[in-house]
Amino acid sequence: MAAAAVVQKEAEVIPWELFQQKMTKAGLSQAAQDAFKMNYEQLVAGVTGLVPDSEIDPVQQLPRLDDLHAGESADLKDLLRQTAVLKLNGGLGTSMGLEKAKSLLEVKNGKTFLDLIAEQVKHTRQKFGSKVRFVLMNSFSTSDDTKAYLRKSHGDLLDETDVELMQNMSCKVDAATLKPAQYPANPELEWCPPGHGDIYPSLLGSGMLDRLIADGITYLFVSNSDNLGATLDLDLLAYFARTDKGFLMEVCERQASDKKGGHLARRKADGRLMLRESAMCPDSDKDKFEDIGLHKFFNTNNLWVNLRKLKATLDASGGALRLPLIKNKKTVNPRDSSTEPVFQLETAMGSAIECFDDADAVVVPRSRFAPVKTCNDLFALRSDAYRVTEESTVVLAAAAPPLIKLDDKHYKLVDQLESLAPSVPSLIACTSLTVKGPVRFEGGVAIRGDVTLTNGSGKPVGVRTRTFDSVELDLSQDS
Incomplete structure (x- = not known):
């Protein structure tokens, strides 16, 4: 869709320029605007995202971390020099009653999530004499608190280059008109987080992707800051480098308690791996969706990305990955159900597995998936x-x-x-x-x-x- 193009909803013409002008005024990069446009096009087209079992093959066999031992023969010092660890740090932990970055919550022995993450990075650097890079993806809600804490407790990390990757904002869409939502009483509520799939346009639009590549960084390990099991595993790093994959997902075997959650599958049409979430499953296939013997693996959100291949994939797709749309219907003021209904358009970073020809997954122990959600x-x-x-x-x-x-x-x-x-x-x-x-x-x-x-x-x-x-x-x- 060209910049001056329009989209049609019934008889009403909705200019794309309304969104474009609003995002440009807010200082959002072209990459962020392109990613939002792709989501918006799916919304207007009425894309359901439903994936029946007839269109996928179950994934039954994958390599296992316990069998790899790839780090034993690798030059770990050299690999670490080419690696960055990125922690998603945009959440406030509101479901637990927090009003600051969740990573600043004390979790063990007087230490916060952020303390433990920072100390892990520094220990790896000291042990191997190699400066693995450290990046936090913050949101506008978590940036100030996080940087203030780092300044006090880990100032050496804060002083490094490109420690912070800032999450973009996404326009809320008026559910009735499909125009930008308006809320003059509090214009900040006209915006929402775009989901962690925003990592890709944020890397591109901020210029960090090019800077990391220019600095010799090829391998990016991404995980949630509240998952203390998601450490930089050297066997996984060595395996990822040796196989030269563009994208590697850590998965765990589904248990009975996981049957309602999403699973990994392989799309018949092109043979690519993909994630199917519960909202993508037709009602007629719910029994198969919940069959943990059929669909055996779920995404831990611990991901490995080859930055050079990500750059090539983004270039080939016009600067934005086509990720499945997550459409959340809320009210423009989430605390006031009488305000106008809106759509919040989000994407999930793990969905990028279907954007790479050579993506793969590896089964990891449940200990690598230990998020603190409650x-x-x-x-x-x-x-x-x-x-x-x-x-x-x-x-x-x-x-x-x-x-x-x-x-x-x-x-x-x-x-x-x-x-x-x-x-x-x-x-x-x-x-x-x-x-x-x-x-x-x-x-x-x-x-x-x-x-x-x-x-x-x-x-x-x-x-x-x-x-x-x-x-x-x-x-x-x-x-």
């Missing part, structure tokens, strides 16, 4: 079921991860958790812990086996210096 995850992570290594990685110390189910009414938000769990109990021998009602863990508590603690009184009941061993207990009645 206070249940945080509660377990802060316990002795996990420990921090000399390399500043977080590893499981227990025989298996404890299954934690805290009462959402009392533990959903971080400040609630910290009020009721000022001292996280020992969970190294815990199989599962279920808490119903407000129970305050005050120190010296150990949970062993499968334990359920109930407090129906509505008022917090404190426990301290006590071991609960495979028991179901009503603390409001317990003396």
